[in-house]
Every structure is written in structure tokens, then in C-alpha cells.
Amino acid sequence: MEKLEIGLAGNPNVGKSTLFNGLTGMRQHVGNWPGKTVEKKEGTFKYNDYEIKVVDLPGNYSLTAYSIEEIVSRDYIVDEHPDVIVNIVEAANLERNLYLTVQMLELGANVVLALNMNKAADDKGYKINADKLSKLLGIPVVKFEAIDDTGREELLQTIVKASKSPNNVINRLEYGSEIDEHIGQLEKIVNEDISGIDAPSSWIALKLMEDDDEVVEKIKESGKGQRVLSEAKKIRGHLSGIFGDDADAAITDARYGFIAGLMQESVKKPKIDKVTRSDLIDRIVTNKYLGIPIFLLIMWLTFQITFTIGDPLGGYIEEGFGLLGEAITASLGEGFLTSFLVDGIIGGVGGVLVFVPIIFLLFLILSVLEDSGYLARAAFVMDRFMHKLVGLHGKSFIPMILGFGCAVPGIMATRTLENERDRFLTMLIVPFMSCSARLPVYTLIVAAFFTAYQGWVIFSLYLLGIVVAIIVASIFKKTIFKGMSAPFVMELPPYRLPTVKGAIIHMWERGVLFLRKAGTIILAVSIIIWALSSLPIGVDYASQESVTGQIGTALSPIFAPLGFGEWQATVAIIYGFLAKEVVVSTFGILYGVGEEATTEEDAGFIAAIQSLFTPLSAYAYLVFVLLYIPCLATLATIKRETNSWKWPAFAAGYTFVVAYMVSFIVFQGGSLLGFA
Amino acid sequence: MMTLAMGNADEKLKILQVGHGEKFKKRLSDMGIYKDAQVKIIKNDIPGPLIIDIKGSRLILGRGQAQKIMVEGV
Numbered sequence A: 001m002e003k004l005e006i007g008l009a010g011n012p013n014v015g016k017s018t019l020f021n022g023l024t025g026m027r028q029h030v031g032n033w034p035g036k037t038v039e040k041k042e043g044t045f046k047y048n049d050y051e052i053k054v055v056d057l058p059g060n061y062s063l064t065a066y067s068i069e070e071i072v073s074r075d076y077i078v079d080e081h082p083d084v085i086v087n088i089v090e091a092a093n094l095e096r097n098l099y100l101t102v103q104m105l106e107l108g109a110n111v112v113l114a115l116n117m118n119k120a121a122d123d124k125g126y127k128i129n130a131d132k133l134s135k136l137l138g139i140p141v142v143k144f145e146a147i148d149d150t151g152r153e154e155l156l157q158t159i160v161k162a163s164k165s166p167n168n169v170i171n172r173l174e175y176g177s178e179i180d181e182h183i184g185q186l187e188k189i190v191n192e193d194i195s196g197i198d199a200p201s202s203w204i205a206l207k208l209m210e211d212d213d214e215v216v217e218k219i220k221e222s223g224k225g226q227r228v229l230s231e232a233k234k235i236r237g238h239l240s241g242i243f244g245d246d247a248d249a250a251i252t253d254a255r256y257g258f259i260a261g262l263m264q265e266s267v268k269k270p271k272i273d274k275v276t277r278s279d280l281i282d283r284i285v286t287n288k289y290l291g292i293p294i295f296l297l298i299m300w301l302t303f304q305i306t307f308t309i310g311d312p313l314g315g316y317i318e319e320g321f322g323l324l325g326e327a328i329t330a331s332l333g334e335g336f337l338t339s340f341l342v343d344g345i346i347g348g349v350g351g352v353l354v355f356v357p358i359i360f361l362l363f364l365i366l367s368v369l370e371d372s373g374y375l376a377r378a379a380f381v382m383d384r385f386m387h388k389l390v391g392l393h394g395k396s397f398i399p400m401i402l403g404f405g406c407a408v409p410g411i412m413a414t415r416t417l418e419n420e421r422d423r424f425l426t427m428l429i430v431p432f433m434s435c436s437a438r439l440p441v442y443t444l445i446v447a448a449f450f451t452a453y454q455g456w457v458i459f460s461l462y463l464l465g466i467v468v469a470i471i472v473a474s475i476f477k478k479t480i481f482k483g484m485s486a487p488f489v490m491e492l493p494p495y496r497l498p499t500v501k502g503a504i505i506h507m508w509e510r511g512v513l514f515l516r517k518a519g520t521i522i523l524a525v526s527i528i529i530w531a532l533s534s535l536p537i538g539v540d541y542a543s544q545e546s547v548t549g550q551i552g553t554a555l556s557p558i559f560a561p562l563g564f565g566e567w568q569a570t571v572a573i574i575y576g577f578l579a580k581e582v583v584v585s586t587f588g589i590l591y592g593v594g595e596e597a598t599t600e601e602d603a604g605f606i607a608a609i610q611s612l613f614t615p616l617s618a619y620a621y622l623v624f625v626l627l628y629i630p631c632l633a634t635l636a637t638i639k640r641e642t643n644s645w646k647w648p649a650f651a652a653g654y655t656f657v658v659a660y661m662v663s664f665i666v667f668q669g670g671s672l673l674g675f676a
Numbered sequence B: 001m002m003t004l005a006m007g008n009a010d011e012k013l014k015i016l017q018v019g020h021g022e023k024f025k026k027r028l029s030d031m032g033i034y035k036d037a038q039v040k041i042i043k044n045d046i047p048g049p050l051i052i053d054i055k056g057s058r059l060i061l062g063r064g065q066a067q068k069i070m071v072e073g074v
Helices: A016-024 A068-080 A091-106 A118-123 A130-137 A152-164 A177-193 A201-209 A213-222 A226-243 A247-266 A277-285 A291-332 A336-353 A356-372 A374-389 A394-403 A407-416 A420-432 A436-449 A451-478 A500-534 A547-562 A567-576 A582-590 A603-612 A615-627 A632-642 A646-672 B022-030
Strands: A002-010 A028-032 A039-047 A050-056 A084-090 A111-116 A141-143 A489-491 B012-018 B038-043 B050-054 B057-061 B069-073
Touching: A002 A016, A002 A068, A002 A091, A002 A152, A016 A028, A016 A039, A016 A050, A016 A084, A016 A500, A084 A091, A084 A152, A091 A111, A091 A118, A091 A201, A091 A247, A091 B057, A111 A118, A111 A130, A111 A152, A130 A141, A130 A247, A141 A152, A177 A201, A177 A226, A177 A247, A201 A213, A201 A226, A201 A247, A213 A226, A226 A247, A247 B022, A277 A291, A277 A374, A291 A336, A291 A356, A291 A374, A336 A500, A356 A374, A356 A407, A356 A500, A374 A394, A374 A451, A374 A489, A374 B057, A394 A407, A394 A420, A407 A420, A407 A632, A420 A451, A420 A632, A420 A646, A436 A451, A436 A582, A436 A603, A436 A615, A451 A615, A451 A646, A500 A547, A547 A567, A547 A615, A547 A646, A567 A582, A567 A615, A582 A603, A615 A646, A632 A646, B012 B022
Parallel strands: A002 A050, A002 A084, A084 A111, A111 A141
Antiparallel strands: A028 A039, A039 A050, A489 B057, B012 B038, B012 B069, B038 B050, B050 B057
16 A cells, blocks of 8 residues: 655635545544644545545645745645645636645645636636646646545546656746746855755745745855845845836736736636626625624524524533433442542533533534635624724624634634734633523522513623623723734635535534543543532532632632622632533532522522622622633633633633623622612 | 725726735735736725625725725726
């Protein structure tokens, strides 16, 4: 069995992942590129006598040194020497897609060009002559469809063939006599002076003319780059003199010029642009007046579906853990081990696993919306509001919406934001969206105090979360993320029918990450909290004498100005850090209602809660629960996504301050106004 | 000469100048928005971003960004 390695490259949204999933199925491994926060997907499959390893490169428009994704891609081509690079391009979008292709050819990659979504090109009236294009570029060009098996066999054959006889077509790229001449000139000096950089010298020359930071840095490191660098600088000055623009703009122009030439010869376009089905749908979906109602309707449906199906499923999991707990208690009897398993592990990890169905369903619907192309429209529709209110652009709105279900998928969805500062800012405000875990807390307290205004009180909390998020975002935008407003440009892909397989794989990937990464941390902290609640030996679990109880008692004065200075309220807040809905079960345990804590109807329990709070302090408590430190799973996700402890630590710290301040204002302000 | 943000739907325009910083200018050119390129405006509702057609593909471009791109009619 012979081994081959191929890299899948292409612009975002061209069907790269679809092909990757189609080839590798579930035999995938998701990790990070070494030392980078960029996700790396690998997989293997067998084809005839070959075992083929596939690496899914990040979706890129270019191979400059401006983004980590682009650097990752070009380092992969240079350092890993994959046998073949399969460059997937959207046939209807060929001209713009070829910009990346050309840059991979500059790097000397052994490219197979795979034209995807040919039907859409036909609809637009494009006639692409693949043979002609192949002859002009000197690389194989194959038409295929990523969503089904059309052309798959031919593509695989071509890949194997290309691996046997690699094509290096650097010499075919023509950027006009002026630029070509300078590349040659500089290339000569690179050949003479520079060794040890594993990339074509013509590419190094070209990158130096573009003033590529990374390449310049590498040349400097080599120690013998003075002559090359000064020559490159001279050429840059010369080019900008001739073209009246930066040298790299001139090179960009030359690349597009070369591509325009290719297109001229190999593609026939209709004289008048045809109106496609996508255009017709967009006339309604992105309409000035209809766009927002349609968006709201889709979001409403998303939540309806998620919770209608997900809640009962979560209930089964909860029951399952309940039964498991009982079974353990029955077989082991009351004791230290039982307490460890039931209170510690099941109470902690089980409490979080209850949300798995909701999270998976949200991911599934999100994947469908994303794959169909709708999310890009949502970003378009919401941009003006986000801009005015938050200073973020439309794309950031999607994670915030998801945050109403659960902050974890919301934070993971910030991956679609290419600007790191926007990502971090969005991550910081997503936890203010009132997630489903907070609802049981509201329900309990509302049942005890605000039966007459139930809906309004809960609604006010959702609204407060949004208002606080907007205020916090605009403050951050003026302080820590100052002057870094990200420009907004994104592709609007044509509508596509999402595939079941693609959506499920999407959902699975994201969901499993949540289970695995967050799960380990939650387990660890569950054990710590359990230990603190059981010690010193002999105390009742989570009683005032336990370490937790003592900590609660010691810390409770901090919360006295907010109206809830009792130790039980403090302990519930500490536990709520594990998962917000744990606040409810904590009260249950503290008041001896038992393990089955969802006892909103229990009159004795309600009375106990009523003795703990006044209506005003109860509302201040709800406000605090809404805003304070994101739950452990959320912080673990922020850690994972930012690859640093700094951001989760900051998120925990500042949300505590915000929660304290707002609760303080609510309670003290309310007291002044005569509420009690 | 006018800014891209002033163009009307269905208008075909040629880009004369992209008045953005180096980094974003690079990003725009990678996506097909560069000096001498032709664009067609698909949607330009005030307020809000624009939808434009570049070489047959659709891009959403923020209004603020479009205001810094100079164009002329073709």
C-alpha cells in the first residue's frame, strides 16, 4: 500500500469541507496547527492501492503574510511537501478563485484544479473549457461535484497521476515584461546569496518585491541578505515610480491581468448577466424592509425547534442520571464514595451533560443555516444595527443569537470572525445573552415573588442582558479595543441546498469538542467543589460547617450591599459558577428539599426562598445571576478558543464587577425609591 | 469621480483608488477589489452595507469601507 499526502486548498465556501468529509467520512482528526490557534483537520482514506492522507487547509483568498491562516497554508506547501495540492474552485466564481491558484503555482505547488458546483456556472451561462484552461496553466483541471460522487473517480485518478509526474509551472506565469524582468533579476541574487530557504527562488524574489514581512524576516535571519534586500528595495521604488502605486499593488494587478487572459481564452460568458435563483431569493431575504422580519422569524424557529426537541431529550438525560444516582446509592449505601459519585461527579458533570441535546441541535440548525448561505445574509441584514449600537459588524450578531441558547456554541461560532479583536470582544459579551441554563433560576425565584408579573420579569432580564452587552461592548470598543474597528467585507455565497451528511458532521465536530474539552475541566472542578463541600470529614454535605459553607459565610458580607448577604445565597452563587442552573439545585440541597431539586411548586421550598429574600433583593439576585462570571463550560471554551488563560480570567473578573455594579444599582436604587 | 457608496444599484463602475490602509487594501485586492477592477452594484440601501458584484462573485462591503473607494462610471 503506497502512501500519498494531499492538501485541500481553496477560498472559503467553495465546498472544501464537503469534499474532505466525502473522502474521509468519520476518519478525521481535528487539532491545531503546531503553535497556532488555527484548526487543522486531517483524515485518511484508501483508494485502489493507495492510502491517502488529506489535510484540509484553511479557506484563504490569498497567500500573503497578513493572516495566520495564510501563513499556515503556505508553510504547509513549502515545509511538508504534499504530493498534490487539490485546489477546489467554484466554477461560477472562477476568475476570482484563480487568484489563490496562481499564488500556489508561484510557490511551486503540484496543483490539481478541481472545478466544483458546475451547475451554478451553467445557470449563469458560463461555458468553461477545462481542457483549454488545463493547457494554458499546465496543470490538470477536473470538473466534479463535492456534494455527490460526480467526477470523484476522475478527480482521484488525476490526483494519483499528478503525484507520479508533478507539474511545476512557475515559468508559465506571466506578469508582464516589466515585472517578470525584475523577478528574474532578483531571483539571480537570491540564488547566489541565499541558501537554506526551502522555497522557489522566484517566489522569494516575488515576495521581496511585495515586501512580505515574513520572507523579509527570514532573509534577514539568513545573515547574507543585505544585497538582496537593498536590491529589492530599489526595485520596489522603481515599480512604484512606473505604476504610480505600491509595488505590491502592481503585482496584484499583474496577477489579475494574467488571470483575465486565461479567462478570455477558456471561458465564454454571456453578454448580459443572467439573473440567478440566488438573486431572486436575495431580493426578498435582503430586502430593506423584509430582511429583518425574516431574520427574526428564522431565529424564532431555530429556538422553537431546539427547545421543543432538545428540552425533553435533556430531561431524559437528567432522569437517567437521577436513576444512576439512585442505583449507586442503593448498591453502595450512604457513604463517602456514594457522595463522591452522586454529589460530585453526577451532580457536576451530569448537570452539564443535560444540555448536550440542546447544544447539538443548535449546532445542527446553525450548520444548516451556514451551509445554505443564510448566515451571510443575516450578517448583512444585522450590520447596520450592530454598527450603530455595538461598533461590531453584522457577523458578530450570529454568536450573540446563539448565546441565548448556550454561550458555548456562541463562543465557538466567533470563529467565523476573521478579525481577532472582534472575536475576542464578541466572546466577552456573548455570556451576557441570557442562556437557557439561567431560565430555571428565574422560574424558581419568579414563582416565589413575582407570580403576577412572571413574563415581564423574565423578559426584563433578557432585555437587561442585551442592554448590558451593548453598553459593555461600546465601552470596550473605546478602551481596550480602541480604534481597531474591523472593516467589513465578506463573500455572499450563492444559496445552496445543505447536505444531511455535511450538517451532521459539522454538528458532530463542534459538539464533540464541547464534550471533550469542556468535559475534562468540568470533571476536575466538580471534584474540587465536592471535596470542599464534604470536608471537614463528618459534616453534612454542603452544610454551613463544611468548607464551602464556611467560605459562603465568610464571603457573604460582600453581597450584603446587594441585598442578599445570607450564606446560602452566596453558596448558590459559588456553585452556580459550575453551571448556572445549579443555583436552583443548591437551594434545594441547602434547604433539605432533597436531590430532586426542580421543586418550583414545592410550597415549603418556596416559603424558604421567600424567607431568604425580599422581592427587591430577589430581583437584584436574579440580575446578579444573569450577569456574573460565565459558567465553567463557557470559560473553558473561551480558554480553548483564545488559547490563553488571560481572556477567560479577564471575562470572569470583569463580569463579576459588572454584575456587582448593576445589582448594587438595582438594590440600592430600588431601596431609595421605596421598593422592598 | 465619486465614492463607491454613492453608486446606484445596477451601476457598473471602475475603481480608481482604494483609500484604505495597507493591510485592508491588501485584503480587498485579494478579494478582487483593487485599482482598475470593475464592480457592479447589486444593492445599496442606506443605511447598511452594500452588495457588489466583482468578477461574477458577490461581496458584502461595509458602507464606511465603500466610502473610501473612489470610482467612475464605465
